Amino acid sequence: MKSRAAVAFGPGQPLKIVEIDVAPPKKGEVLVKITHTGVCHTDAFTLSGDDPEGVFPAVLGHEGGGIVVEVGEGVTSLKPGDHVIPLYTAECGECKFCKSGKTNLCQAVRATQGKGLMPDGTTRFSYNGEPIFHYMGTSTFSEYTVCAEISLAKVNPQAPLDKVCLLGCGVTTGIGAVHNTAKVKEGDTVAIFGLGGIGLAAIQGAVQAKAGRILAIDTNPEKFKLAKEMGATDFINPKDFDKPVQDVIVEMTDGGVDFSFECIGNVDVMRAALECCHKGWGESVIIGVAGAGQEIKTRPFQLVTGRVWRGSAFGGVKGRSQLPGMVEDAMAGKIQLDPFITHRLPLEQINEAFDLMHEGKSIRTVIHFGDA
Numbered sequence: 365m366k367s368r369a370a371v372a373f374g375p376g377q378p379l380k381i382v383e384i385d386v387a388p389p390k391k392g393e394v395l396v397k398i399t400h401t402g403v404c405h406t407d408a409f410t411l412s413g414d415d416p417e418g419v420f421p422a423v424l425g426h427e428g429g430g431i432v433v434e435v436g437e438g439v440t441s442l443k444p445g446d447h448v449i450p451l452y453t454a455e456c457g458e459c460k461f462c463k464s465g466k467t468n469l470c471q472a473v474r475a476t477q478g479k480g481l482m483p484d485g486t487t488r489f490s491y492n493g494e495p496i497f498h499y500m501g502t503s504t505f506s507e508y509t510v511c512a513e514i515s516l517a518k519v520n521p522q523a524p525l526d527k528v529c530l531l532g533c534g535v536t537t538g539i540g541a542v543h544n545t546a547k548v549k550e551g552d553t554v555a556i557f558g559l560g561g562i563g564l565a566a567i568q569g570a571v572q573a574k575a576g577r578i579l580a581i582d583t584n585p586e587k588f589k590l591a592k593e594m595g596a597t598d599f600i601n602p603k604d605f606d607k608p609v610q611d612v613i614v615e616m617t618d619g620g621v622d623f624s625f626e627c628i629g630n631v632d633v634m635r636a637a638l639e640c641c642h643k644g645w646g647e648s649v650i651i652g653v654a655g656a657g658q659e660i661k662t663r664p665f666q667l668v669t670g671r672v673w674r675g676s677a678f679g680g681v682k683g684r685s686q687l688p689g690m691v692e693d694a695m696a697g698k699i700q701l702d703p704f705i706t707h708r709l710p711l712e713q714i715n716e717a718f719d720l721m722h723e724g725k726s727i728r729t730v731i732h733f734g735d736a
């Protein structure tokens with residue numbers, strides 16, 4: 365079938381809106397009509413060419429919501445008409461990772477997913493007869509996409525897809541990192557570096573956890589207003605100080621924070637986020653994605669003296685089991701999605717969404733394929 369899609373033909377190039385061919389779903393696969401998709405910084409990261417797993421031409425996008433159109437052989441858990449959120453972290457329930465009870469990082473389709481292919485090693489997308497790669501197992505920048513059954517969470521059909529699509533990445537990642545990875549408790553002091561979609565969601569998670577102080581750090585002071593509305597208590601622009609931001613935070617918090625979250629993808633900030641943690645127990649969670657070849661560093665003494673460095677992918681959330689409940693939470697007002705949506709644009713204007721992000725003017729732009 366034909367599908368309108370924003371295709372990344374090469375690194376650093378604007379996406380091109382073209383009509384691609386989408387082949388039917390094979391065994392264990394599902395054809396989904398995407399109605400809405402957010403644009404996450406990770407899409408920009410891969411488009412920039414900094415992603416070691418980036419392959420071109422590809423259909424990017426991983427923060428979508430849609431409706432099942434057709435299921436392939438052997439698919440039992442989904443049927444046409446079901447509302448779904450594509451998952452870049454699958455959940456097969458059967459692999460060593462799924463069974464471990466220790467991680468959400470299902471590996472059932474991860475190897476082929478990282479190569480831009482479906483689990484059988486081929487692609488369902490083509491343009492002018494040439495193959496187009498998938499992305500993160502989701503490719504939500506195409507009106508019709510094919511995903512593995514285990515890469516789809518079935519959600520309440522009453523949920524507004526134009527909002528809950530954000531649970532496909534950003535909001536879930538930030539909130540989940542606070543609850544599942546850090547396990548923030550009432551009264552804890554928390555520092556959040558980077559106040560985009562992920563950082564603001566981490567603030568929301570910290571408020572839910574009843575954190576005592578929530579320090580919001582960003583070099584773009586325009587981001588503080590929303591952070592305050594979300595519930596942050598202290599606001600720090602590192603550019604306002606002539607000493608490292610970690611020293612500023614340690615002084616402000618009587619020795620450092622209980623938890624910090626890096627939501628930018630900057631390895632220098634990752635160091636600051638670790639070093640602003642309290643001696644003896646402070647834990648820092650890396651969420652931001654850094655480019656190929658970049659490495660983190662600190663003095664090992666920082667760890668010897670009790671600070672802990674962790675990482676979090678998709679907020680530690682198991683998508684098929686837990687995302688439907690988060691959708692219910694959003695419908696019940698326990699998770700706020702509206703504040704994240706600063707812009708809405710049709711697919712044809714998707715490059716403007718990337719511009720807005722790079723200019724620091726948006727939190728999330730939601731792209732619509734039909735009506736807004």
Ligand SMILES: NC(=O)C1=CN([C@@H]2O[C@H](COP(=O)(O)OP(=O)(O)OC[C@H]3O[C@@H](n4cnc5c(N)ncnc54)[C@H](OP(=O)(O)O)[C@@H]3O)[C@@H](O)[C@H]2O)C=CC1
Nearest residue numbers: 405406558560561562582583584628629652653677678724
């Ligand atoms: N681990 C995971 O599962 C996931 C990771 N990610 C990653 O999380 C990161 C954040 O994503 P997202 O929220 O969409 O990105 P955004 O670009 O929306 O937000 C990043 C924020 O950090 C600010 N910033 C940039 N540099 C600095 C600095 N040196 N010090 C303080 N603040 C700074 C930016 O300011 P400005 O406005 O000037 O740009 C912006 O406000 C990305 O690296 C993304 O790839 C995303 C989703 C899931």
Ligand SMILES: N[C@@H](CCC(=O)N[C@@H](CSC=O)C(=O)NCC(=O)O)C(=O)O
Nearest residue numbers: 404406415416417469474533653677678
């Ligand atoms: N491909 C990159 C790494 C990209 C990465 O870290 N992705 C995050 C999700 S970012 C979402 O917006 C993630 O969950 N990673 C876990 C995974 O299994 O990919 C590289 O190679 O550096």
Ligand SMILES: [Zn+2]
Nearest residue numbers: 404406533534
């Ligand atoms: Zn993302």
Ligand SMILES: [Zn+2]
Nearest residue numbers: 456459462470
């Ligand atoms: Zn698995």
